[in-house]
Amino acid sequence: MREGCGERAAPSRGQDPPCVTGASVSSEVGIDIIETVRIRNVLEKHPRRFLDRVYTEWEQMYCRTNILHLSGRWAAKEAVSKVLGLGVRGVGWREIEIRRTRAGQPTVTLHGRAEARREAIGLKSPLSVSISHIRDLAVAVAVGLR
Numbered sequence: 001m002r003e004g005c006g007e008r009a010a011p012s013r014g015q016d017p018p019c020v021t022g023a024s025v026s027s028e029v030g031i032d033i034i035e036t037v038r039i040r041n042v043l044e045k046h047p048r049r050f051l052d053r054v055y056t057e058w059e060q061m062y063c064r065t066n067i068l069h070l071s072g073r074w075a076a077k078e079a080v081s082k083v084l085g086l087g088v089r090g091v092g093w094r095e096i097e098i099r100r101t102r103a104g105q106p107t108v109t110l111h112g113r114a115e116a117r118r119e120a121i122g123l124k125s126p127l128s129v130s131i132s133h134i135r136d137l138a139v140a141v142a143v144g145l146r
Contacts, residue, residue: 026146028123030082032075033139039071054093062100071138072106072131073098079142080108083127084117091117098129106131108142122146 042050043065051060055073063069076098081087095114099107108127110118118125123144131140 028083028085028121028144028146030079030084030142031140032078032082033137034071034075034078036067036071036133036136036138039074039138040067043067043070056094056097058099059097068133068135068138072133072140075138075140076106076108076129076131076142079140080110080114080127080129083123083142083144084114085121086117098131106140118144 047065054077055063055070059073063073077093077096080096080098081091084091091114092112095110095112097109097111099109101107106129108129110125110127118127123146127142127144129140129142131138133139
């Protein structure tokens with residue numbers, strides 16, 4: 001057993017896992033779930049106004065009118081706003097942007113007041129987000145570390 005790691009150190013696979021003692025890591029977690037029909041209904045009633053109010057140009061270009069993608073990004077924005085301790089108050093929807101890597105992993109880019117809030121509460125950049133969806137539901141979890 002390695003010194004300072006206690007008796008429950010993880011077994012190694014040819015390499016010991018990192019062991020840090022005395023370090024303090026704190027996090028903020030946000031989660032949101034939405035029924036995709038809610039996004040579909042708003043999109044049908046106010047397509048241009050809804051898209052322009054909630055989604056950045058990049059998000060609109062990527063999602064187009066794909067209800068699952070739009071719902072997933074809605075849930076992700078809600079989850080990120082909870083990490084920031086604001087709910088949906090205090091930042092604009094477009095100040096939280098959910099992009100994706102070439103491999104498909106969602107990423108968070110904060111703008112304006114959302115970025116200022118992240119800095120003010122001492123969260124490291126970037127925040128992390130995970131999105132999942134099925135036909136009727138989209139869910140997202142966001143995490144920010146200090």
